[in-house]
Amino acid sequence: MAESIADLRAAVGLAGRGVAAATGLIRDTHRAIARRAFTVNGPPARPAHVLHDAISTSVYAAVSAGANVAATAAGLAVAVRAASRQGYRPLAERPRAGVALGAINGAWGDWLDRTGSPLALPMTFRYDDERTPPTGDVAVWLHGLCETDAAWRLKAREHYGDPGSTHGSRLYDAVGLTPAYVRYNTGLHISANGASLDALLTRLVDGWPVPVTRLTLIGHSMGGLVVRSAAAQAETGDSNWLPLVKRVVYLGSPHLGAPLETGAAHATRALRRLPETKALGDALASRSAGIKDLRYGDVLEADWSEVTDLDATRPAPTSCAPLLDGAEHYFVGATIGARHDTPVAKILGDALVPFASASGTNETRTLGLDLDRGRHLGGLHHFDLLNHPRVYAVLREWLRD
Numbered sequence: 001m002a003e004s005i006a007d008l009r010a011a012v013g014l015a016g017r018g019v020a021a022a023t024g025l026i027r028d029t030h031r032a033i034a035r036r037a038f039t040v041n042g043p044p045a046r047p048a049h050v051l052h053d054a055i056s057t058s059v060y061a062a063v064s065a066g067a068n069v070a071a072t073a074a075g076l077a078v079a080v081r082a083a084s085r086q087g088y089r090p091l092a093e094r095p096r097a098g099v100a101l102g103a104i105n106g107a108w109g110d111w112l113d114r115t116g117s118p119l120a121l122p123m124t125f126r127y128d129d130e131r132t133p134p135t136g137d138v139a140v141w142l143h144g145l146c147e148t149d150a151a152w153r154l155k156a157r158e159h160y161g162d163p164g165s166t167h168g169s170r171l172y173d174a175v176g177l178t179p180a181y182v183r184y185n186t187g188l189h190i191s192a193n194g195a196s197l198d199a200l201l202t203r204l205v206d207g208w209p210v211p212v213t214r215l216t217l218i219g220h221s222m223g224g225l226v227v228r229s230a231a232a233q234a235e236t237g238d239s240n241w242l243p244l245v246k247r248v249v250y251l252g253s254p255h256l257g258a259p260l261e262t263g264a265a266h267a268t269r270a271l272r273r274l275p276e277t278k279a280l281g282d283a284l285a286s287r288s289a290g291i292k293d294l295r296y297g298d299v300l301e302a303d304w305s306e307v308t309d310l311d312a313t314r315p316a317p318t319s320c321a322p323l324l325d326g327a328e329h330y331f332v333g334a335t336i337g338a339r340h341d342t343p344v345a346k347i348l349g350d351a352l353v354p355f356a357s358a359s360g361t362n363e364t365r366t367l368g369l370d371l372d373r374g375r376h377l378g379g380l381h382h383f384d385l386l387n388h389p390r391v392y393a394v395l396r397e398w399l400r401d
Contacts, residue, residue, distance in 0.1 A: 005088055006118040007090055007091045007092070007118040007119055008091060010117050010119050011119060014104070014117075014119065091119075092148075092183075098148050099148065099150060101119060101121060101148070102121070102143075102146055102147050102148035102150075102186070103146045104119060105119070105121050105146070105185045105187050106145045106146030106186040106187050106290065107146065107187065107287060107288055107291070108187055108286065108287070108288055109185040109186060109187020109288050109290060110187045110188055110189070110288045111187075111286075111288070112185070112187065113185060113187070113188060120185055121148070121185045122184075122185070123182065123184040123185070123193065123196040123197065124182070124183050124184075124200075125181070125182060125200065125204060126149045126182070126183055127178070127179060127181060128169075129209075131164070131169060132168075132169060132172045132178055132179055133178075134178050134208060134209045135176055136208075136211050136214070137177055137178060137213060137214050138178050138180055138204070138208065138212055138214070138216070139171060139177040139178065139179050139180070139215075139216040139217075139218060140180050140181075140182060140201070140215060140216070140217050140218065141166075141167075141179055141181045141182065141218050141219075141220075141223075142182045142184070142197070142217070142218070142219040142220065142223030142226055142227060143181075143184075143186075143220055143221075143223050143386075144186070144220045144221025144222045144223050144252075145186045145222045145290065145291065145294070147221075148183050149181035149182065149183045151220070151383075151386050152167065152168060152181060152220075153165070153387065154383060154386045154387045155387055155388075159388065159389055165387075166179065167386075167387060167391070167392050167395055168181065170392060170396075171392075171395060171396065171399060174396055175396070175399060175400045175401065177216060180204065182197065182223075184226070185290075186222055186288075187288030187289065187290045187291070188289065188290055189289045189293055189301070189304065190222065190225050190229050190290060190293045190298060191233075191293075191301040191303070191304075193226045193230075193290075194226050194227075194228075194229025194230040194233050194299065194300075195233055197226055197230035198234045198239055198241075201215070201230065201239070201241040202240055202241055204241070206240070212244055213244070214244055214246050215241060215244040215245045215246070216245075216246065216247040216248070217245055217247070217248045218248075218249040218251065218395075219249070219250055219251065219253060220251040220253075220386055221251070221353065221382065222253070222294065223251075223253070224248075224250035224251065224252075224253025224331075225253055225254070225293075225294075225297060225299050226299075227250075228255075228299050228321055228323070228324075229299040229300060229321070231323075232299065232300060232321045232322070232324075233300075235324070242324070245324060245327045246326075246327055246328065247327060247329075247399065248324060248327050248328070248329050248330070249329075249330045249331070249332070249398065249399075250329070250330070250331040250332070250358070250369075251331075251332050251385040251386075252333060252334060252350055252352075252353050252358050252382050252385045253353070253357075254297055254353045254357045254358070255297050255320065255357055255358070255359075255360040255367050255369075256297050256320075256356065256357040256360065256365055256367070257294065257295055257296045257316075258294045258297075258352060258353055259354065260352060261294040262295050264284060264287065264291075264311075265292070265310075265311045265312075267284060268284045268285045268311040269311060269313070271284060289310070292304075292311070295310070296316055296317055297320070297357070299321050300321050303317065303321075316365075318365060320360070320366070320367045320368075322368070323368055323369070328373065329369055329370065330373045330374065330375075330398050331359060331360070331374045332374070332375050332377060332385060332391060332394060333353070333355040333358030333359050333374065333376055334355075334376075334378070334380040334381065334382065334384060334385055335348070335349055335350055335355055335376065335380075336348055336349075336351055336379070336380075336381055337378060337379070338378040338379060340355035340376050340378070349382075350380065350381050350384075350385070351381045351382050352382040355376060375394050377390055377394070
């Protein structure tokens with residue numbers, strides 16, 4: 001039972017660490033502001049400065065230590081309570097807790113992985129063989145940043161009157177594509193998840209209940225980049241799944257990068273320049289490697305391995321990892337407005353990804369996606385792509401035999 005509730009104890013401990021980290025951020029900002037104020041007043045203010053630092057150091061240390069002690073005590077308490085219950089259900093298997101875990105993994109998943117936290121989500125397949133009995137025609141679905149496989153059910157009740165309805169389940173009913181959903185830690189480097197997907201697809205082909213005759217890979221946002229990474233890495237080896245991939249679909253994938261992450265990198269550098277805001281800059285810099293990969297759409301280790309600081313100024317790449325040969329590639333790009341070619345639309349896109357990035361073509365780079373196999377959907381935002389009827393209509397048109 002102790003191992004089964006490790007995730008619960010880790011979650012409580014993480015909350016305590018968050019309080020301690022927030023305390024440290026306030027402390028460092030407070031000190032920097034005070035230092036500047038005392039410096040302006042010169043030597044006469046030196047005694048007050050020393051006294052201020054001594055008192056503030058003691059207070060912040062006490063608050064930080066108290067937060068850690070409280071977190072440890074709370075963790076033990078919830079562990080004892082959970083141990084007294086029969087049939088403990090892991091957090092990742094609970095709908096609301098699973099959504100929170102997806103967000104935490106997206107934000108700090110690389111740190112969770114490095115520290116061996118039970119909150120780090122391993123890459124796994126999820127499929128419902130009762131609702132969708134397996135066929136040899138398999139569609140593999142990869143979610144995006146800060147999501148889990150549950151994201152594919154977004155607004156299912158509102159759109160379809162069935163809380164379990166997804167693009168995958170409806171395509172199974174319509175054209176016989178068996179859905180297999182991937183859950184993974186989106187805070188890891190995209191290249192690391194690409195390597196894991198390569199291995200996972202190999203195991204799927206070897207262990208699927210019936211012989212796999214065709215694979216269709218569908219990625220939302222970051223998921224599309226993980227697909228590209230897995231394919232590029234698999235081509236250098238002897239992966240059994242690669243010849244089976246006949247179709248790849250990208251739903252709002254930032255192939256050429258995401259402006260929001262570019263802005264985060266700029267903000268990090270700006271905040272770190274001043275002592276008063278350096279703590280805020282350091283906090284912003286703690287976001288995951290997976291998020292930082294979205295600045296330019298880095299899908300291979302070679303894209304980032306020689307960069308010592310992923311927030312530092314660096315030139316934008318001039319090329320892209322090539323698309324998988326032998327497969328048909330499709331893409332959907334959404335925009336909040338009706339058109340994708342207006343100045344506002346070029347900046348906002350679907351609120352997270354511009355259409356130029358989703359279609360793989362801008363002033364400096366071209367991925368090579370065929371515009372005849374792409375679709376612009378105006379009036380939708382980034383997360384509508386997960387389960388909106390207009391998106392499903394496009395998928396059904398493309399993926400029917």
